Amino acid sequence: MSHILLRHRDIPDLHKFNVYKKNGGFSAFKKAVTKMQPSQVTDEVKNSGLRGRGGAGFPTGLKWSFIDKNKWPHYVVANADESEPGTFKDRELMELNPFQFLEGLAIASYAVGANVAYVYLRGEFWDIAEEMDKQIAEMEEAGFLGDKLFGTDYSLRIYTHLGAGAYICGEETALLESLEGKRGQPRNRPPFPAVFGLFGKPTVINNVETFANVPPILANGADWYKSIGTPDAAGVKIYSLCGRVRKPGNYELPFGSTFRQLIYEHGGGVQDSRPVKAIMPAGASSSLIVANDKVLDTPIDYAAVKAMGADLGSASVIVLDDTVDLKWVISKTLKFFKHESCGKCTPCREGTFWMNNISKRMQNGNGVKNEDVELLLNVAEQIQGKCLCALGEFSTMAVVSGIKRFPQEFNRA
Amino acid sequence: MSLQQKYPKEIKQILSKYPPEYKRSAVMPLLHLVQRDEGYVSKESMQEIAKLLDITETEVGAVVGFYTLYHEKKEGKYRMQICTDLPCALRGADEFMKQVCEHLNVEDGGTTADGMVTVEHVMCLAACDRAPMFQSQGPDGIKYHEYMTIDRVNEWLQSLKQVETGEKR
Numbered sequence: 001m002s003h004i005l006l007r008h009r010d011i012p013d014l015h016k017f018n019v020y021k022k023n024g025g026f027s028a029f030k031k032a033v034t035k036m037q038p039s040q041v042t043d044e045v046k047n048s049g050l051r052g053r054g055g056a057g058f059p060t061g062l063k064w065s066f067i068d069k070n071k072w073p074h075y076v077v078a079n080a081d082e083s084e085p086g087t088f089k090d091r092e093l094m095e096l097n098p099f100q101f102l103e104g105l106a107i108a109s110y111a112v113g114a115n116v117a118y119v120y121l122r123g124e125f126w127d128i129a130e131e132m133d134k135q136i137a138e139m140e141e142a143g144f145l146g147d148k149l150f151g152t153d154y155s156l157r158i159y160t161h162l163g164a165g166a167y168i169c170g171e172e173t174a175l176l177e178s179l180e181g182k183r184g185q186p187r188n189r190p191p192f193p194a195v196f197g198l199f200g201k202p203t204v205i206n207n208v209e210t211f212a213n214v215p216p217i218l219a220n221g222a223d224w225y226k227s228i229g230t231p232d233a234a235g236v237k238i239y240s241l242c243g244r245v246r247k248p249g250n251y252e253l254p255f256g257s258t259f260r261q262l263i264y265e266h267g268g269g270v271q272d273s274r275p276v277k278a279i280m281p282a283g284a285s286s287s288l289i290v291a292n293d294k295v296l297d298t299p300i301d302y303a304a305v306k307a308m309g310a311d312l313g314s315a316s317v318i319v320l321d322d323t324v325d326l327k328w329v330i331s332k333t334l335k336f337f338k339h340e341s342c343g344k345c346t347p348c349r350e351g352t353f354w355m356n357n358i359s360k361r362m363q364n365g366n367g368v369k370n371e372d373v374e375l376l377l378n379v380a381e382q383i384q385g386k387c388l389c390a391l392g393e394f395s396t397m398a399v400v401s402g403i404k405r406f407p408q409e410f411n412r413a
Numbered sequence: 414m415s416l417q418q419k420y421p422k423e424i425k426q427i428l429s430k431y432p433p434e435y436k437r438s439a440v441m442p443l444l445h446l447v448q449r450d451e452g453y454v455s456k457e458s459m460q461e462i463a464k465l466l467d468i469t470e471t472e473v474g475a476v477v478g479f480y481t482l483y484h485e486k487k488e489g490k491y492r493m494q495i496c497t498d499l500p501c502a503l504r505g506a507d508e509f510m511k512q513v514c515e516h517l518n519v520e521d522g523g524t525t526a527d528g529m530v531t532v533e534h535v536m537c538l539a540a541c542d543r544a545p546m547f548q549s550q551g552p553d554g555i556k557y558h559e560y561m562t563i564d565r566v567n568e569w570l571q572s573l574k575q576v577e578t579g580e581k582r
Binding site: 082084090091124125126130161163165167178241242243248250283318324332333336340342 | 430432435437438439440441442444445466468472475476479480481482483498499500502503504535536537538539540541542548554555556557
């Protein structure tokens with residue numbers, strides 16, 4: 001099957017402007033600007049069933065339609081802060097198929113009437129940003145960005161902006177704060193970015209992969225896109241597969257594929273042919289799923305993973321085999337969240353600190369004390385539902401699901 | 414030499430990305446410029462950036478303190494930042510970290526005797542499928558080094574030495 005997003009795997013040198021253009025590139029953007037009303041573009045994306053690929057899975061066209069039309073100017077921001085442990089898909093898209101992403105960003109900007117768009121890249125993507133600046137310049141040179149595009153009144157500029165190492169900036173309101181030159185701490189919502197976003201103006205923020213889906217949707221139509229995937233989730237998804245598999249990497253599969261297909265057909269199976277013990281479908285912020293046959297053979301979409309007691313998130317699938325100690329797994333995730341908590345909400349700031357301490361104590365070789373397990377659950381419950389953004393919640397996912405679904409590993413059986 | 418004397422073109426280009434009334438947005442790119450130039454962010458540069466953007470020095474300092482890629486202290490010329498998060502650790506990153514520390518005779522966070530390299534563990538770098546890996550932060554910007562072994566680390570160290578002797582010549 002040829003790829004829709006990872007097209008560079010089928011077409012060599014697709015990251016080069018001329019190659020992308022020769023292979024149908026920018027025709028969707030041109031069609032949008034010259035032949036469609038902005039609202040028609042939004043409707044097409046709405047009808048395609050495309051859902052946000054950054055983690056929340058919110059319907060993309062609907063998000064665009066929420067933008068406040070009584071307040072101007074509008075902005076579009078691409079979230080290229082990819083920092084969930086286990087996720088590395090946006091990086092591949094930007095490195096090897098960057099123009100499809102930039103074209104999608106341009107189409108979204110036209111749809112919501114934005115004349116300026118920003119790409120917020122995590123600071124570590126320094127080299128990618130440098131290349132992207134050149135790619136943007138090439139698009140300007142060729143008349144795909146700049147003033148009065150394709151002889152219309154529509155103008156658009158795209159700028160890159162580098163973060164500097166903070167997981168929290170993947171949260172959209174923290175990202176906006178960061179882009180405004182402040183510490184990346186989430187805002188209280190409402191108001192949502194569609195009303196009060198960048199510089200206080202209406203703003204649409206989407207993930208890189210979400211934007212990369214837009215040109216093929218406009219080129220081939222909403223019905224074509226909807227024909228792929230499941231009723232719950234249309235289209236294809238890039239799974240970042242890692243952990244104890246033989247062939248970690250990105251795999252583009254239609255929604256409705258199974259974990260077994262992903263891990264065994266694409267990922268080459270588990271190292272040393274061990275059995276899969278647990279799956280974390282959404283990276284470090286994921287609940288641990290017990291990997292039984294039923295789970296492995298269930299067609300995956302957002303609803304199906306929810307029914308398994310987890311979230312699909314950005315589909316960063318970490319595979320854990322039976323040699324992996326889950327106490328060690330939660331010590332890793334807790335260390336991460338303790339480091340990345342922005343410090344704004346007390347339950348998250350203090351809670352991640354203390355959970356990390358307790359988890360370290362469990363790892364020091366003196367065995368697991370039941371009172372420590374109870375204390376972990378207690379602190380986790382005090383974080384849940386009490387923070388401005390999802391980070392606090394995320395920090396508890398592996399802890400609570402690990403203890404409840406794998407009690408024997410915590411001496412609770 | 415002040416930042417403005419040294420990088421007039423870069424500063425102008427950075428400021429052009431943001432609406433003039435929101436030039437505070439330029440604080441992060443300007444700090445990247447300083448970090449790369451000085452190997453850390455000096456008090457003087459923070460003061461200059463504050464002046465340039467009409468914000469207080471404290472506001473600049475708050476940004477420096479919040480983000481991990483800005484450093485307030487001068488350490489090794491290059492920072493070797495090894496990811497030891499869950500996905501990398503499942504592929505041997507903790508062992509790799511230990512080997513590197515032993516090989517360079519430093520502890521996590523320490524700097525080699527010649528002042529060239531500071532070794533530190535960092536959080537996820539979006540390279541989970543290519544672990545063990547590290548990122549180098551130095552005068553050449555930020556670079557990824559993937560599928561790492563001690564031999565390949567040595568190759569990298571060797572290339573740094575070549576750049577050094579080239580500079581001195």
